[in-house]
Amino acid sequence: MNILVINSGSSSLKYQLFKMPEKAPVCSGLVERIGEAGSEVSDHGVALKKVIAAMSEGPNAVIRSPDDIVAVGHRVVHGGERFKGPAIIDEAVKKQIKRLFSLAPLHNPANYKCIEVAEQTFPHAKQVAIFDTAFHQSIPEMAYRYAIPEEYYKEHRIRVYGFHGTSHKYVSEQAMGWLKNPEAKLISIHLGNGCSMTAVNAGKSVDTTMGFGPLSGLMMGTRSGDIDASVVFHLMEHSGYTLEQLSTLLNKQSGLLGVGGTMDMRDIRKRLEQGDEKARLAVLLYAYRIKKFIGAYAAVLNGLDAIIFTAGVGENDVAMRAAVCENMEYLNIVFDQQKNTQYKKELLEINADESPVKILVIPTNEEYEIARQCFELVS
Numbered sequence: 308m309n310i311l312v313i314n315s316g317s318s319s320l321k322y323q324l325f326k327m328p329e330k331a332p333v334c335s336g337l338v339e340r341i342g343e344a345g346s347e348v349s350d351h352g353v354a355l356k357k358v359i360a361a362m363s364e365g366p367n368a369v370i371r372s373p374d375d376i377v378a379v380g381h382r383v384v385h386g387g388e389r390f391k392g393p394a395i396i397d398e399a400v401k402k403q404i405k406r407l408f409s410l411a412p413l414h415n416p417a418n419y420k421c422i423e424v425a426e427q428t429f430p431h432a433k434q435v436a437i438f439d440t441a442f443h444q445s446i447p448e449m450a451y452r453y454a455i456p457e458e459y460y461k462e463h464r465i466r467v468y469g470f471h472g473t474s475h476k477y478v479s480e481q482a483m484g485w486l487k488n489p490e491a492k493l494i495s496i497h498l499g500n501g502c503s504m505t506a507v508n509a510g511k512s513v514d515t516t517m518g519f520g521p522l523s524g525l526m527m528g529t530r531s532g533d534i535d536a537s538v539v540f541h542l543m544e545h546s547g548y549t550l551e552q553l554s555t556l557l558n559k560q561s562g563l564l565g566v567g568g569t570m571d572m573r574d575i576r577k578r579l580e581q582g583d584e585k586a587r588l589a590v591l592l593y594a595y596r597i598k599k600f601i602g603a604y605a606a607v608l609n610g611l612d613a614i615i616f617t618a619g620v621g622e623n624d625v626a627m628r629a630a631v632c633e634n635m636e637y638l639n640i641v642f643d644q645q646k647n648t649q650y651k652k653e654l655l656e657i658n659a660d661e662s663p664v665k666i667l668v669i670p671t672n673e674e675y676e677i678a679r680q681c682f683e684l685v686s
């Protein structure tokens with residue numbers, strides 16, 4: 308059975324075609340800079356049409372007829388409180404995804420567009436939504452409620468939702484298998500363009516650093532992470548900032564870009580080698596936040612079996628893992644720099660042999676996890 312997976316982010320679209328249940332990837336790719344000035348790809352619908360054309364035309368075609376695709380798995384970023392697992396997309400589900408546009412303005416409209424294009428292109432395929440928020444629906448009330456009046460929860464649906472759930476779920480299941488411990492207490496650290504950490508107890512998310520939207524918690528490529536709301540009031544009142552300017556500042560001009568001058572960790576590292584002060588400060592801030600949340604989540608979990616590094620920075624940035632894991636003996640985390648340099652795209656333990664807490668680097672695979680959940684639902 309062929310399952311096409313579509314993972315659309317705010318400005319990119321990743322896709323992968325799987326043969327299931329063999330778990331065999333047939334082809335994959337990425338469209339970037341969607342909607343940016345000067346880009347020929349104006350929106351996610353256009354991007355997906357290009358992808359489908361590339362897969363079904365020419366000598367390298369992998370799809371002969373639209374009916375070759377049995378199901379399409381869509382990453383949908385926001386599922387609100389309604390979706391606790393994957394859902395077959397019908398008119399009612401589409402309506403719900405649309406209702407959540409205002410809660411995830413950068414993501415859900417793009418996801419919706421891709422659903423419409425896929426419905427038109429593959430009319431006989433099952434369309435399935437896999438939500439970033441679903442894995443976090445197990446978070447208890449004391450962690451998901453904000454300390455503001457109840458009506459803001461009841462009427463405005465303001466609470467912690469959490470994101471990157473598909474990735475946190477996938478890597479924590481890999482870790483439980485590796486540790487042979489289904490009850491494991493884990494901290495999953497996803498460091499991509501967006502960054503978040505999740506405390507996982509016996510396979511369930513119990514707290515996470517992103518909240519109402521994907522802006523809080525860790526420092527990211529262009530997002531600030533946690534910041535006192537007083538800053539927003541101050542800039543509005545004393546410097547005349549508009550809502551749009553504030554949103555741009557915190558979502559698009561902050562994080563590594565704002566502090567270090569570039570949003571890409573590889574470029575930050577290059578600048579650091581040349582002695583750049585801003586780049587130095589950027590990596591200090593970035594690592595410090597992660598360290599701080601490890602302490603917080605060890606307390607939340609009342610113990611710790613392993614921490615997991617994943618996604619672009621988590622998997623590839625050797626120096627960042629060292630900066631986070633050094634001087635953590637108090638928490639029984641004993642790091643091994645020699646092992647740390649050995650990662651080759653598969654699960655690796657980078658703790659010292661005597662370390663009570665394991666430190667794992669695990670390649671995330673959101674596309675495969677989406678295909679797996681999709682297959683389970685339709686077969």
Ligand SMILES: Nc1ncnc2c1ncn2[C@@H]1O[C@H](COP(=O)(O)OP(=O)(O)O)[C@@H](O)[C@H]1O
Nearest residue numbers: 498499500501570571572573618619620623624
């Ligand atoms: N070899 C590397 N060393 C350091 N950072 C890396 C490396 N490769 C990728 N990255 C970083 O990973 C980030 C992107 O991660 P990724 O998981 O692909 O993000 P997303 O899926 O959110 O677009 C970028 O900051 C990039 O610089």
Ligand SMILES: CC(=O)OP(=O)(O)O
Nearest residue numbers: 316470471500501521
């Ligand atoms: C929800 C989110 O932040 O996703 P991404 O990391 O793909 O931007």
Ligand SMILES: [Mg+2]
Nearest residue numbers: 316499500501
């Ligand atoms: Mg990502």
